């Protein structure tokens with residue numbers, strides 16, 4: 001699939017089949033996470049891959065009961081690593097580490113699309129409770145919970161802003 005097609009085909013998917021993700025697909029998703037750009041190539045990010053049903057249930061409870069998270073065979077919790085501040089101080093911690101994590105997530109979602117998998121960036125959750133459940137160290141900040149699996153729905157594309165609203169030539 002060419003990149004332009006994957007960009008437009010990717011949708012936020014909120015219903016999944018229970019079918020597991022093949023191991024070679026999972027490896028491609030991991031590669032997509034690893035190969036994203038990052039500030040100073042410090043790769044200030046970490047990803048927890050959750051497959052355990054009990055852990056997923058806990059994630060649903062602290063993600064405002066967004067129950068579709070439990071439907072997905074794989075749930076990735078993406079975290080920004082604040083240790084980047086050793087090199088880039090507050091801007092590194094408050095911005096670059098979050099950018100590093102976000103670009104990995106977009107890579108992941110596009111790769112998932114190419115593999116025929118659906119995903120959704122879930123940003124509403126209780127950050128402290130996620131850290132507690134997954135025993136995430138203090139220097140990591142959970143940015144997104146991303147359920148991934150084969151699609152059980154094909155939603156229409158939500159509208160986008162008009163080009164004139166978002167793009168300005170100078």
Ligand SMILES: Cc1cc2nc3c(=O)[nH]c(=O)nc-3n(C[C@H](O)[C@H](O)[C@H](O)COP(=O)(O)O)c2cc1C
Pocket residue numbers: 010011012013014066120121122123124157158
């Ligand atoms: C930072 C961020 C947080 C989001 N949080 C949620 C969320 O908590 N729950 C959810 O169902 N979708 C969430 N989304 C997905 C958006 O609702 C979705 O991307 C948007 O409606 C556009 O639809 P599309 O992804 O199908 O193009 C989030 C997306 C982003 C980028």
